[in-house]
Amino acid sequence: MSAKQVTGSSNLPVARVGVLGFGGLGQAAAIRLAPKREMILVAAADKHGYVYRPDGIDASGCISTYQSLGSVGYLEPFGKLTTESVEELISAGSSVDGYFLALPNLPNNFIPNVVKQFIKLGWRGVLVDAIKRTSAVEQLLEMRGELAQAGITYMTGCGATPGLLTAAASLAAQSFADVHKVEITFGVGIANWEAYRATIREDIGHMPGYNVEKANSMTDAEVEALLDKTNGILKLENMEHADDIMLELAGICARNRVTVGGVVDTRNPKKPLSTNVKVTGRTFEGKISTHTFTLGDETSMAANVCGPAFGYLKAGMKLHKQGIHGIFTAAEIMPQFVK
Incomplete structure (x- = not known):
């Protein structure tokens, strides 16, 4: 893990996190990361572009740019407009420790195909999703050996339900x-x-x-x-x-x-x-x-999805640091609270 140390009294390790997909769930994830001290948002992508800054990007700036212009790729000076946003971000984001795949579950093989891109490009780290359908998870489970060999620790079904x-x-x-x-x-x-x-x-x-x-x-x-x-x-x-x-x-x-x-x-x-x-x-x-x-009832859907997702991302990072790779579900591993 390429984790840095926070300067100051807290001395907490900071994980650099990216969010793929910047619709409602992706924006909610960025908002919930903002006050955290153990994770910082360094990358975000939508279908028209991406933004990447190893020292952290401003969630509110990303959201306002996306909502007004239609893509985080317009965020100056770190954004880039491209039709291959996921692939280019994976290649450029060498310091990203883990990604939350806040992507559509439609079509059913969409997330599994994105995961194949991570494997193909030789990226190593932790991935977490909030995927819903049984058949989509079955596709990911078939990739268990490939994920382990690629050095990826994958946490699947880690939202609210499943999660x-x-x-x-x-x-x-x-x-x-x-x-x-x-x-x-x-x-x-x-x-x-x-x-x-x-x-x-x-x-x-x-x-x-x-x-x-x-x-x-x-x-x-x-x-x-x-x-x-x-x-x-x-x-x-x-x-x-x-x-x-x-x-x-x-x-x-x-x-x-x-x-x-x-x-x-x-x-x-x-x-x-x-x-x-x-x-x-x-x-x-x-x-x-x-x-x-x-x-x-006071907790929102976004909180009940994003909170566990980042908790499982942290748990996955702990496993990855120990050299444990492959795919795990929310029913197998306990999430770690992100401070």
């Missing part, structure tokens, strides 16, 4: 002799769907009558028409969510015992319901019981 709630389920399961079911229910409230276009499109892909390809091809006008029809509410049931494969890999229960669903309000920042995970099982005394872990 925070999956890890909570893994811990809650320890009370039981046998886990019968894991039920994850989320409530998300956002004031304007356009702030999280990729996330909302992916959610639409889980709805009856839709799939990944159809949701990905929808125009903004078509999305708005659908939201008008549902009064801005998306109700999602039995979603293809990687919590299932992650809990199965961790030995908690078979994937068919895991269900994920929720309600997204795209016109109101207040959550339509409380996000929670319920783990039901047979106790060692032969009784049936349920553990419930509920997230506070």
Whole structure:
């Protein structure tokens, strides 16, 4: 790790972090990194350009530039406009210790293909994603050997769900002799769907009558028409969510015992319901019981995704420093709190 030391009394090692994707989630990640002392934002990329400065870049400047001009590549004097932003940033960002892949999960192989670019270019470090779909995680798991050989420590499914709630389920399961079911229910409230276009499109892909390809091809006008029809509410049931494969890999229960669903309000920042995970099982005394872990309604979707992502990024950096490479899930490794 190319970590430097903070001057002053704290003496905390500082990791240089990049964010790939600068939509709603990427911008939220930049905001949440700003007050941290153990990590600094040095790189960001969108589909039109990137910005890279080893000594750190200003999150507010990045966000205002992106929102006004459409790309962080316009940020002077460190930005660059290019149609190959990810590849060029990976090549230029030699001092970046780890990246948060705040990228769309659409199409389904998008993030796995980006990871292949890291491997191809010989980059070594830590990657973390907040990927959702089981099939996308399966593609990444197939790259386990390639990632290990490339010297990359990859943390997958490290957002809210999969991620925070999956890890909570893994811990809650320890009370039981046998886990019968894991039920994850989320409530998300956002004031304007356009702030999280990729996330909302992916959610639409889980709805009856839709799939990944159809949701990905929808125009903004078509999305708005659908939201008008549902009064801005998306109700999602039995979603293809990687919590299932992650809990199965961790030995908690078979994937068919895991269900994920929720309600997204795209016109109101207040959550339509409380996000929670319920783990039901047979106790060692032969009784049936349920553990419930509920997230506070005051915490935002962005905080519940980005906070764990950076916590897992820090955990991955600790593994990488010990020479442990390959792919790990949020149900296997405990996140480290980023100060």
